[in-house]
Each structure stands twice: as C-alpha cells, then as structure tokens.
Amino acid sequence: MGILEVKGVNKRFGGLQALGDVNLSIKENTVHAIIGPNGAGKSTLLNCLVGKLIPDSGSVMFDGQSVLGRKPHEINQMGISRVFQTPEIFTDLSVIENVMIPCFAKRDGAFRLHAVEAVASEKDIVEQAEQMLADVNMLDKRNMHAGSMSRGDKRRLEMAMCLVQNPKLLLLDEPTAGMARADTNNTIDLLKEIKEKRDITMAIIEHDMHVVFSLAERITVLAQGTPLVEETPENIKGHPKVREAYLGEAQV
C-alpha cells in the first residue's frame, strides 16, 4: 500500500475524456515523477488530488482516508502540500510572514479567531519560521518584501512555506517550468537536499527530462489520460511505449 492510492479515476470535460481509468500508487518516502506529453492529463490528475477538481468516478485515498469531496484547505490539513507552476506566495507580505502563516495554519487549524496576541510575541512560531528560512538559506532575506524577490527566491520561499508544515506528501507542479538552466539546477539541488534531510514523499509533474531523471525513483508515464507504464528511470528511457507516446508511431 502506498501513501497515495489512486484507483479507477475518470474525469470528463464535456466531450473530452481528460482522465480515463487512472490507477496510481505512490510509496512512502519516494520521489515519484509523472510525465507525459502536453494534454496527457497530468495537471487534471494533480487537481483531483488537491481538491480543486472532483473526479467523476474512482477513488483517491491518502494515508488511508479518502480525499474526494474535501476542500483544498482540508486536504492540506491531512498532510498534502502543493507547489505551483508559477510560485504562489503572499507577495504583499514579508518573507518571514510568508513562512509564519503556514506555521499558524499547522498549529491552529483551518480557522482560529486569534486577534489579541501580537504575532511578534508568538516566539515558537517565529523561531520555527526562522529555522525554516535558515534551512533554505534565506534568513538574510527575512524582512524583505516577498513580491520584490527574484523568481528563483520566490520558488525557494514557496518550498519553505510547504516544508515548514512537515507535509507527508509534497506535490510539485512543473517546479522548473520557464526557468533558466542555472535556476533549474538550483531547484534540483534544493529538492535533493530536502529529500536527504527529511522523510518526505514527493510527486513531481514535469516536462524537463533532466529534472525527472535527476530526482525520480519511480516514473509514471501518462498519455491521453491513461497511465502507460510505471517504471524506474533506468527502464523508462528505452521503453518502446514511452517513445511511442512522445514521438508518435513512427519508428525513430
């Protein structure tokens, strides 16, 4: 049994079958990549996991509980954090405030009317957030306006915001899309470092094969809404079905 079990998931948008009978099992403490050509249903699948979309049929079990019908914030409270394709951070807040919000969410739950104590007097939370910033080498940017940072730093901050909650599963939606090679390599290093430091399960949706083969322990190839193969990176490279999905039926 994996930490995330997707069974027989279907999703239709009008006449388009976006996902057709998807089965996927992600094992605890692995880095699992989901790859596939454009329109293969990767993002639809991810949105079904985080509560943004509800599948027409099938089941999604996380840590023994169904996530279907739950709202995004409830799914996060179960232990799934998500990194977006373009970094989603609180651009109007300072860097440390960005990290403190997930700390409060983890401690206080989805809602708590906590309007008397000052944020600055919450020593535990401040310390926790500072420790996290130190872990991702951003402590020197503590009081910076988050919106004014470079894209690479925003990505780093977003990861910090997810990791500070100690999620059981971290979902990454094309974390290096649109990045320069150097930034991509930095992100790979950051993810490797995260993986070494803590027990965490990651699911990565990615186009960039360099990223996939540097990080993934298992790879699922999705094509036209259906998983083709699930294999280790070594076995994926020469797999005929994968070539077919990416390059068409012509012999290359």
Add this chain to the structure above:
Amino acid sequence: MLGLNKQDTTILLVVAALTIFAPFILNPFPVDSAMAQFNAGYPDLMQRFVIFGIFAIGFNILFGLTGYLSFGHAAFLGIGSYSAVWMFKLLSMNVIPAIILAVIMSGLFAVVIGYVSLRRSGIYFSILTLAFAMMMFALAYSVLTPITGGETGLQLALDDPRILGISATPEGNIPTPSLFGVEMRASTTVPVGAWEFTFNFGYYFCALIMLVAFYLSVRIFRSPFGLTLRAIKSNQQRLNYTGVNPKPYTLAAFVISGMYAGLAGALMASMDPLAGAERMFWTQSGEVVLMTILGGVGTLFGPVLGAGMIKYMENIISKINSDILHSWFAFLPDGLEDLIVAIIYPFIGKGWHLTLGLIFMLVVIFLPGGLVEGGQRVRSWMKNRGKSKEETSQTPAE
C-alpha cells in the same frame, strides 16, 4: 505599552494627544478675526470627527486588511442609530445600554449580510453589499415605518415609556442622552484672550471610545488574525492550499467592521437622538470608502485622518459664500476681484464636493497610499535633505 511595540505606541499616543487637545488644535484663530470661520473646534463638528473616525477605523479592518470593498457599510450605521434611539425610547436616556444594543444588532445583521455577500469576491461582493444596504434603506424609508419612523425618521417623544428613566423632565421637555446623569450636550466655554475654547462632554465621551476602538484595531492589525486577513488580500489561492479556510476569517472581519459601524451609529444617535433612513443611503457608504482611501487604505492612522479631512471640508469649505470671498479679495481692483471670485466660486459653498473630488483624484494618482503616504514621503525627504546637508557641510572640512 499595553502590548504594543514602540512604533504603534507612538501612533496611539499621537492620536490620543490629538483628540484630547482637539478643542485647542481646531480653534487656532481668534473669535473675531477674519479667519475664525476656519475654526472647527465646536462640539458638533468635533463629535463628527471622532464618530466618523470610528466608522472609518472599522471599515479599514475589512477593506484595508482583506481587500473586500463593502459598499453597504452605512446600513450598519443606520442599524446602530435606530437601535440606540429605540433604547432611548424604551429603556432610559443612558447611552451605555443604547450603545450595547446597537453593537449587538449591527453585529447580527453583519453576520447575515456578510454570510451571503462573502460568497462572492471583488466587484460582485461590492454590488451585493450595496444591494443589501439599499434594500434596507428602502425598507426603513417605507415598509418598516412603524419601527423606523419612515420619512420623518425615528424621534423621541414625551410619551415614550423609558422604564428605567423618566418620560419627561419636570419642565415638560424630552430628556437628553446622558452618561449616568451627565448630559452629552454639557459644555464649558473657556475664553483665553481673543480665543475661545469649548469643552464638550459628548465629544470627550466619543473621543474616549474612539481611542479604545483605535487601540483594538491596532491589536487586530498586529495579531495572527490580522496577518491572515492580509494574506487573504495578497493571495487567497495560496492560503487555501496552506490549510486555512478564508471564509470564516473574512466573515469575522466583516462582522467586526459592521460592529464598529454600529457603534458609530449609536454615538451619532447619542449626540443627537434621532435616526433617519438617509443614514443608510449609498452616498453614506461611499463616503466611508472615500475617507479610508483618502487617508490611506490599510494604514492605522489613515482612516482617522481621512475622516477628519472630509468632515472638515464638508463643514468648513461649504460655509464659505461669495460675500466672504469678496471680502477676502477686496484689496484687488474691482474687475480682477470679480474674476478671481468667479474662478474660486464653484469650489466653495455647495461646490465643496468639487474640491473634495479634485483632492481625491490628486491623492489617488500621486499618493496611492493616501495622505499617510504623503506624510511618510515628506518625512523621508526631510531626512534625506538633513543628511545631504551634513554631507555638504562635511566636504569642505576634508
């Protein structure tokens, strides 16, 4: 002090000093001088400064922190006033029960209106709140006449029961609102040389409540709750995926700011015990939006400043008429005098809205952070100028 950091304590002390010494600050000109009409230190206007200050402070908790622009906050002002006047009619002329009932009633209405309106955000939220407020205005104006007094408004009468007080004074008048026997209209006028300063009990009562309201808003701004509200304004999507449910947070902010508006409405009724439906009209809702933006959205001090500024212009500039203008420019040759008066005339008297509109446009275009941003810019400019002076004075010494 009081659980605030140094900077916030300073702001609180400045606001406290301004309100305590307002009778002096607002009356800088001798009574008989030509400038006396710019004196704003009379009780009626000073009361309005602080009452609208409370209204704007509360509005800023919703609009400044969460970014949800309510266009129907006057509804709560009206509910506050009606509740207070009913308390004066039924219970007693003491303002405390009136204020308590007003805050509770406006809070209850805010829960219902907020729950429905907050299902949408952005412009749709604004329209929903506007629709609610205008529905309530229409109801108060017509159908609910037995409760609201309809067109004439809700007024006190000699035969009101006032179970804990008296229906009429021994002289046969309607009693006036008071705090445990001290009348709100009680005033002392102190002449100092050519100047005259008026100290009014009602004003100081409202000012004290405004200081408490201001202090609470500072605490909210600095709390984890306030931080979450700012996160809602910044990126609601991220907040959702961070495990926070934004809905109860926005509803709580809406209710708190509705209660502030109810409090302001109750104080309005306490200063002048009548309530009319026009208090719920959309222009009143628009005014508090203007106050907050003019002063500085999301700043602590801005709304108070904006409220003071608009109320000052409404009461002072609107009083200038063409005779006064002529007397100011009497030293000019006749033709020129008429020309200048003709140019300025549209901006004064009933035309004060034009002046307000121009100032508002200038502020929004050049100072998006409101008058508070203007103040900060002037301060940093002075600092830099001081620095560069030092540098230039040091250069020859090297």
